[in-house]
Amino acid sequence: MKILVCITHVPDTTSKISFSDNNTKLNSAGVQFIIGPYDDYALARAIELKEQSGGSVTVLNVGEADTEPTIRKALAIGADEAIRINSFPKDSFFVAQQIAAVAKEGGYDLILMGRESIDFNGGMVHGMVGELLGMPSVSPVMKLDIEGNTARLAREIEGGKEYLELNLPFVAGCQEPIAEWKIPNMRGIMTARTKNWTYGSRWRPRPRPSCSATTCHRPRGGENDR
Amino acid sequence: MSVLVFIESADGAIKKSSLEAISFAAAMGQGDVTAIYLGQLESAELQKAGNFGATKVLHVNDERLNKGIIQAYASVLAQALEQSGAKTLVLAKSALGDPVAARVAIKTGASFVSNVTALPDTTSGFKVTRSIYTGKAFATEEMKGDIKILAVKKNAVDLKETGGSAQVEAFSPQLSDSDFGVTITKTEKQEGEVLLPEADIVVSGGRGMKGPENWGMLEELAGELGAATGCSKPVSDIGWRPHHEHVGQTGVKVSPTLYIAVGISGAIQHLAGVNSSKVIVVINKDPEAPFFKAADYGIVGDAFEVVPKLTEAIRAAK
Ligand SMILES: Cc1cc2nc3c(=O)[nH]c(=O)nc-3n(C[C@H](O)[C@H](O)[C@H](O)COP(=O)(O)OP(=O)(O)OC[C@H]3O[C@@H](n4cnc5c(N)ncnc54)[C@H](O)[C@@H]3O)c2cc1C
Numbered sequence: 001m002k003i004l005v006c007i008t009h010v011p012d013t014t015s016k017i018s019f020s021d022n023n024t025k026l027n028s029a030g031v032q033f034i035i036g037p038y039d040d041y042a043l044a045r046a047i048e049l050k051e052q053s054g055g056s057v058t059v060l061n062v063g064e065a066d067t068e069p070t071i072r073k074a075l076a077i078g079a080d081e082a083i084r085i086n087s088f089p090k091d092s093f094f095v096a097q098q099i100a101a102v103a104k105e106g107g108y109d110l111i112l113m114g115r116e117s118i119d120f121n122g123g124m125v126h127g128m129v130g131e132l133l134g135m136p137s138v139s140p141v142m143k144l145d146i147e148g149n150t151a152r153l154a155r156e157i158e159g160g161k162e163y164l165e166l167n168l169p170f171v172a173g174c175q176e177p178i179a180e181w182k183i184p185n186m187r188g189i190m191t192a193r194t195k196n197w198t199y200g201s202r203w204r205p206r207p208r209p210s211c212s213a214t215t216c217h218r219p220r221g222g223e224n225d226r
Numbered sequence: 227m228s229v230l231v232f233i234e235s236a237d238g239a240i241k242k243s244s245l246e247a248i249s250f251a252a253a254m255g256q257g258d259v260t261a262i263y264l265g266q267l268e269s270a271e272l273q274k275a276g277n278f279g280a281t282k283v284l285h286v287n288d289e290r291l292n293k294g295i296i297q298a299y300a301s302v303l304a305q306a307l308e309q310s311g312a313k314t315l316v317l318a319k320s321a322l323g324d325p326v327a328a329r330v331a332i333k334t335g336a337s338f339v340s341n342v343t344a345l346p347d348t349t350s351g352f353k354v355t356r357s358i359y360t361g362k363a364f365a366t367e368e369m370k371g372d373i374k375i376l377a378v379k380k381n382a383v384d385l386k387e388t389g390g391s392a393q394v395e396a397f398s399p400q401l402s403d404s405d406f407g408v409t410i411t412k413t414e415k416q417e418g419e420v421l422l423p424e425a426d427i428v429v430s431g432g433r434g435m436k437g438p439e440n441w442g443m444l445e446e447l448a449g450e451l452g453a454a455t456g457c458s459k460p461v462s463d464i465g466w467r468p469h470h471e472h473v474g475q476t477g478v479k480v481s482p483t484l485y486i487a488v489g490i491s492g493a494i495q496h497l498a499g500v501n502s503s504k505v506i507v508v509i510n511k512d513p514e515a516p517f518f519k520a521a522d523y524g525i526v527g528d529a530f531e532v533v534p535k536l537t538e539a540i541r542a543a544k
Contacts, residue, residue: 013475013495017362037476092338093331118475120358120365121341127296127328136297136407139325142469152411156470157321158236158423160415162293166408173325176476177469 001055001146001168003046004106006099006113006125007074008036008089009067013118026119035070037181038114042172044179045144046112047078053146056080058106062089062098075192076184085200092120096128102200103133108169110151115140115173126173136166139173227257230312232303232327233275233283234294234320235267237417242424243318243380245278250376250383251316252279253345260284261392262306264299265291269394276392278385284310284397290406293413294322298405300329305399307334307373319377320423327375336373343382343502360475360498380423380481381504422471425454427484428503430473432458432496434489434510434529438466443530444488447537450544456480458490474499489529492517509533 011017012032020027035043046057059074061067062085071082085098103111111133116123123139130137142161143154146168153164156175184192229251233244240263251259261275262284272283286302303326307315315330317323324340331338339354343364347353352369354376422428429448431441441455448455455471462472473480475495485503489510490496497520500506508521511528518524525532 011359013498017359019363092328096332118360121360123324123340124328124331124338127300127325128332130297131300131329131332134404137325137329138296138408140321155321157294157413157415158421158470159419160413160468160470162410162414163412164408164410170407177463 001049001053001110002106002108003049003055003057003110003112004060004099004103004108005039005043005046005057005074005079006060006111006129007039007043007070008114008117008119009033009061009063009070010036010117010119013037033067033070035074036114036117038116038118038173038175040114040181041176041178042112042114042174043074043077043079044182045174046110047182048179049110049144049146050078055109058083058108060085060099060102062087062095064088071197072192073184075195076188077182078188079195081196081198083198083200092122092124093128096125096132098200099125099129100132103129110146110168111135111171112174113172115175123173126171130171133171135170137171137173138164138166140175141172142175142178144172144174144178228310228312229254229256229259229314229316230303230307230310231259231261231275231280232315232317232323233261233263234318234322235263235265235271236421236424238267239271240274241318241320241421242385243320245275246380246383246385247316247318247378248275248278248280249386250345250378251314252388253383253386254314254316254348256314256348258282260310260312262286262303262397264288264302265293272394273391276390277387279388279390280392281390283392283394285394286397286399288401290401293410294326295406295408295410296322296325297329297407298401299326300333301401301405302397302399303327303330304333306397307336313373315373315375317375317377319379324377327377331375334373335371336375337369337371338375338377339367339369340377342376342378345383346376357502361479361501362498379502381483381502420448420452420454422454422456422473422478422480425480426482427451427453427486428456428473428480428482428500429453429486429488430456430458430490430500431461431467431488431529432490433460434491435461435466436489440530441467443533443537447486447533447540450537450540451484453484453486458493458496487517487521488533490517491515492520509536
């Protein structure tokens with residue numbers, strides 16, 4: 001089974017968020033970047049599935065060169081190869097188009113990612129990728145088992161959960177407790193260096209309406225952490 | 227011009243967050259508001275959408291849509307947008323709404339913004355404000371394009387009753403087998419419980435509660451207040467409480483009017499899920515607990531003494 005796991009490169013959950021450049025850019029001074037926590041669950045489950053039934057795990061990130069340490073960590077955790085689309089992830093639609101283009105070319109059986117990124121919290125990339133590829137998309141997925149061509153999932157709903165069945169291929173937005181976060185070990189860190197990387201240039205989408213001119217601000221009275 | 231609002235129900239009634247979405251759409255002042263409901267529901271219930279500003283409710287009375295099948299829902303909404311000529315789709319942010327709207331955005335070429343926290347500013351262009359970094363900041367952006375989709379966060383606007391009643395009309399979209407590629411085999415859901423993301427008051431417990439056997443106390447307090455119960459991440463990780471009650475950065479983000487945190491230390495990841503609450507009350511025996519910094523009211527004391535007294539006092543005040 002060929003699994004594609006899409007990861008975001010986001011500020012650590014303990015980061016204090018502030019902005020620079022006239023409130024248009026994240027002030028990244030002193031900010032530690034991590035694999036998005038939800039993406040990290042997706043990656044952990046992908047590696048478990050591969051360990052159970054063979055296949056490969058490819059991680060994909062749409063981002064500029066500064067995301068490489070985050071991708072390297074995903075390789076150290078156990079992904080087999082990495083693809084970085086060298087472009088600033090300007091909005092959800094742009095990212096979804098890049099992922100869909102990679103997925104089409106690679107013929108993956110399963111496309112996993114987090115239910116949402118923790119920077120812009122859009123929660124829409126999985127649905128967009130599913131629609132672009134004409135595949136089902138399910139989110140938020142908290143349990144995922146695969147037998148042959150059939151997947152059995154649990155999806156969180158408000159006040160409970162829902163169990164579903166569907167055939168591969170599909171797209172899933174993941175969350176806990178789908179798997180436990182994995183920590184890279186020494187061997188993983190060493191072998192990560194020799195794993196295969198592909199650099200994609202961005203796939204140029206047709207011009208399309210989107211959102212622009214973002215200005216950001218902190219909450220009112222943003223002195224404390226609220 | 228008109229605005230379409232996707233509404234959902236729980237326990238046979240339109241969800242409060244969906245009513246808020248209708249109020250939001252009406253307050254936008256971009257024309258008539260038409261709501262759309264998918265699945266079976268009493269017409270009398272659907273007419274209530276009128277009391278919040280909808281003039282019409284499109285009802286897709288199809289048994290297959292009683293459960294939220296993401297692809298089928300997206301197909302229906304895309305067709306409703308096209309056939310009604312509405313240029314804006316408004317919905318309440320929810321576990322189902324966002325994944326559905328993402329697909330609608332691709333189908334219709336719409337721009338889509340989620341976590342919207344205030345009415346759009348349409349004085350020049352169409353500017354929306356949304357929360358980002360899990361409530362740690364806000365972004366204002368210009369939405370372009372002909373069709374726009376807004377997923378609204380709870381408490382972005384006040385519910386406004388207009389006294390109106392909506393006219394319910396059948397809507398029959400074309401659905402194909404490929405819309406039903408996903409089969410829902412079982413649903414586990416607590417009936418009649420206040421839903422956490424919908425709740426106006428949330429009573430949440432952390433590791434300080436010591437064990438699942440002590441939750442009765444919190445449930446009693448929640449019962450008195452008509453509140454939903456929540457918990458911190460370790461509490462659901464150890465299995466003291468079900469996962470859908472987990473509040474925070476990696477769990478449910480709530481924005482109730484009142485959030486009561488009992489025996490929760492207030493780690494930044496927990497705060498990220500509650501920072502848009504209007505009033506926060508913290509009960510913790512450690513005066514140094516970080517949560518007090520984010521609290522509007524704090525009670526330093528042992529939960530096992532404070533909570534029963536609080537419940538008693540609320541009962542007495544009623
Ligand atoms: C990537 C990441 C994501 C995370 N996401 C989340 C998340 O979404 N949500 C979340 O909650 N956490 C999250 N966490 C975990 C978070 O960092 C904290 O570990 C967690 O919130 C602590 O839970 P707690 O407050 O229940 O427990 P503790 O930190 O153990 O706090 C227990 C508190 O109870 C108090 N207490 C003890 N006994 C009593 C008593 N008798 N009466 C009153 N008070 C008492 C103590 O003083 C203490 O303050 C995340 C962590 C990471 C790394």
